[in-house]
Amino acid sequence: MATGQKAQTVSAPWSILRPRERRHKDLYVALLFLAPSLLGLFLLQVLPIGTALVLGVSEWNIIDPIKFVGLKNFVEVATDATFYHTLENTLYITVGLEVLNTLLGLCAALLLKNAMRGIDLYRTIYFLPLITTWAAVAIAWRYMYSLEGPINAMLGPLGIDPIPWLSRPEWAMPAVIITITWKTLSWKTIILLAGLQSIPNEFYEASSIDGASKLQQFWKITLPLLSPAMFFALIIGIINTLQIFDPIFIMTDGGPADSTRTLSYYIYTRGFQNLRMGYAAALSWVLFAIILLFTLVQWVLQKRWVFYQ
Amino acid sequence: MKLRRRETVTLQLVTALGAAALLFPFLWMISASLQTLQEVESFPPIWIPEVPQWTNYVEAVVNYNIGRALFNSAVVTTVSVVGQLVVCSLGAYAFSRLRFPGRDAIFLLFLATMMIPHYVTIIPLYTMVWSAGLIDTYTALIFPGLFSPFGTFLLRQFFNQIPISLDEATLIDGGNHWHIYLYVIMPLSRAGLGALGIFSFLGIWNTLFWPVLVINSKELFTLPLALAMAQGQFITLIHIQMAGSVIACVPVIVVFLMLQKQFISSIALSGMKQ
Numbered sequence: 001m002a003t004g005q006k007a008q009t010v011s012a013p014w015s016i017l018r019p020r021e022r023r024h025k026d027l028y029v030a031l032l033f034l035a036p037s038l039l040g041l042f043l044l045q046v047l048p049i050g051t052a053l054v055l056g057v058s059e060w061n062i063i064d065p066i067k068f069v070g071l072k073n074f075v076e077v078a079t080d081a082t083f084y085h086t087l088e089n090t091l092y093i094t095v096g097l098e099v100l101n102t103l104l105g106l107c108a109a110l111l112l113k114n115a116m117r118g119i120d121l122y123r124t125i126y127f128l129p130l131i132t133t134w135a136a137v138a139i140a141w142r143y144m145y146s147l148e149g150p151i152n153a154m155l156g157p158l159g160i161d162p163i164p165w166l167s168r169p170e171w172a173m174p175a176v177i178i179t180i181t182w183k184t185l186s187w188k189t190i191i192l193l194a195g196l197q198s199i200p201n202e203f204y205e206a207s208s209i210d211g212a213s214k215l216q217q218f219w220k221i222t223l224p225l226l227s228p229a230m231f232f233a234l235i236i237g238i239i240n241t242l243q244i245f246d247p248i249f250i251m252t253d254g255g256p257a258d259s260t261r262t263l264s265y266y267i268y269t270r271g272f273q274n275l276r277m278g279y280a281a282a283l284s285w286v287l288f289a290i291i292l293l294f295t296l297v298q299w300v301l302q303k304r305w306v307f308y309q
Numbered sequence: 310m311k312l313r314r315r316e317t318v319t320l321q322l323v324t325a326l327g328a329a330a331l332l333f334p335f336l337w338m339i340s341a342s343l344q345t346l347q348e349v350e351s352f353p354p355i356w357i358p359e360v361p362q363w364t365n366y367v368e369a370v371v372n373y374n375i376g377r378a379l380f381n382s383a384v385v386t387t388v389s390v391v392g393q394l395v396v397c398s399l400g401a402y403a404f405s406r407l408r409f410p411g412r413d414a415i416f417l418l419f420l421a422t423m424m425i426p427h428y429v430t431i432i433p434l435y436t437m438v439w440s441a442g443l444i445d446t447y448t449a450l451i452f453p454g455l456f457s458p459f460g461t462f463l464l465r466q467f468f469n470q471i472p473i474s475l476d477e478a479t480l481i482d483g484g485n486h487w488h489i490y491l492y493v494i495m496p497l498s499r500a501g502l503g504a505l506g507i508f509s510f511l512g513i514w515n516t517l518f519w520p521v522l523v524i525n526s527k528e529l530f531t532l533p534l535a536l537a538m539a540q541g542q543f544i545t546l547i548h549i550q551m552a553g554s555v556i557a558c559v560p561v562i563v564v565f566l567m568l569q570k571q572f573i574s575s576i577a578l579s580g581m582k583q
Contacts, residue, residue: 040456
């Protein structure tokens with residue numbers, strides 16, 4: 001879908017009007033049609049964004065009067081050790097999720113591409129985790145991770161001692177990453193599957209006549225032609241990971257010892273557990289800046305690996 | 310030929326293994342929801358309950374607030390989804406079919422707000438709701454779902470594909486824009502409305518963050534909030550919590566099975582969020 005596509009309007013009955021009149025002819029009707037949207041845009045976007053700018057340079061605990069403090073919040077962010085720790089956690093979870101989701105999502109897409117018996121059922125099963133309620137499945141995972149839970153019970157026969165998944169700082173983040181991978185994997189799969197299906201079959205036919213092996217086809221045809229889909233999925237995937245909330249709220253509450261407190265969860269902590277609205281707003285602008293920077297860097301780097309037909 | 314066959318069998322096997330791994334948490338959830346408290350706490354874990362305890366579901370609904378939460382979620386989701394479809398389709402019609410000064414600039418503003426992360430707007434939104442005295446109300450739960458820049462954008466793209474000649478025919482027959490919207494555009498945009506419908510349904514039904522912020526009293530808990538809050542409240546009653554989790558998942562799975570095609574093609578088109 002092209003975003004730049006200009007909407008055409010009905011022209012015939014008004015062609016006798018002068019250009020200025022034609023441009024304004026729908027103004028009042030348009031105001032009626034747009035009124036609810038404009039109200040929504042104002043109340044849910046414009047006003048909150050403006051307020052976020054004000055809050056970013058203020059101190060407010062909601063109860064006492066709001067106080068203007070200039071750039072103090074941002075200076076505090078720059079020297080806040082916990083902030084840097086949450087940044088590390090954010091990097092950890094983002095890299096971990098992107099690597100796992102891309103590898104497994106690609107495998108799943110390559111599997112689901114094939115016409116086999118029961119493929120519709122398989123596809124439905126693969127997409128189930130994505131659509132179900134985070135709160136519900138995260139609670140299930142929390143119990144599955146318990147010391148005497150089903151996951152450790154299955155690892156036991158393999159000779160692996162029970163792992164303290166959610167109770168030790170070094171294990172909590174891997175556990176959270178595994179759960180989020182399980183939940184969001186099929187989002188990657190859908191994008192990559194659509195990418196795979198758009199690769200013309202003739203490429204494979206022609207290359208196998210020339211004697212190319214399956215592996216060669218994968219490296220020389222599939223991967224390059226899939227790179228635009230992978231690029232798209234990478235950008236959106238990272239933006240989503242940077243805003244994660246539900247699984248951390250349910251499974252770890254940022255702990256143990258801040259080991260799963262990502263920047264987004266830190267915003268929630270400061271804003272709503274410590275009631276520091278100004279500081280949380282400043283942190284949210286930092287998050288915005290990071291998302292913007294990440295996307296820009298990806299955009300510049302894409303020339304090196306994304307191949308457009 | 311023989312090799313081809315072996316290949317297919319391997320493929321099928323790997324796909325089935327993946328499906329089993331992805332299904333496992335659901336199966337465990339269902340199994341745990343049908344066990345007694347003693348069974349669910351035993352080690353090694355019991356995979357299949359001796360006698361399925363269907364009363365766990367009754368218990369969850371009646372005694373542990375899940376029934377009330379189910380009702381709240383149904384009300385909030387229905388009103389929000391219907392409202393969002395109406396608001397977004399009206400706005401999209403203006404952008405697709407009407408001519409007025411500043412149209413493209415306003416549309417660009419809609420698109421620009423989609424770039425701002427949720428975390429930037431949610432803190433001020435909370436303070437606004439708090440200042441307006443709307444904490445702990447249905448209004449607070451519903452109104453943020455009524456409008457979506459993404460929804461407006463998505464529907465405009467669908468509307469743009471409908472030929473203008475149909476509008477002209479309606480106008481020549483003496484109709485106005487309201488008629489075009491209601492009798493031409495809406496009936497011809499079922500796919501787009503279905504896609505936006507399932508996105509907003511899943512988004513609103515599953516949402517946890519916003520209810521966590523604006524709801525305090527049990528009577529107004531939505532299902533995800535009720536499940537999350539049950540964690541601290543009856544932490545040992547795993548079987549009841551799992552029954553609640555199953556209850557929360559069933560409606561989304563049913564809706565997904567009905568609108569699967571639209572959901573998947575729309576993700577592939579727009580890359581909508583997780």
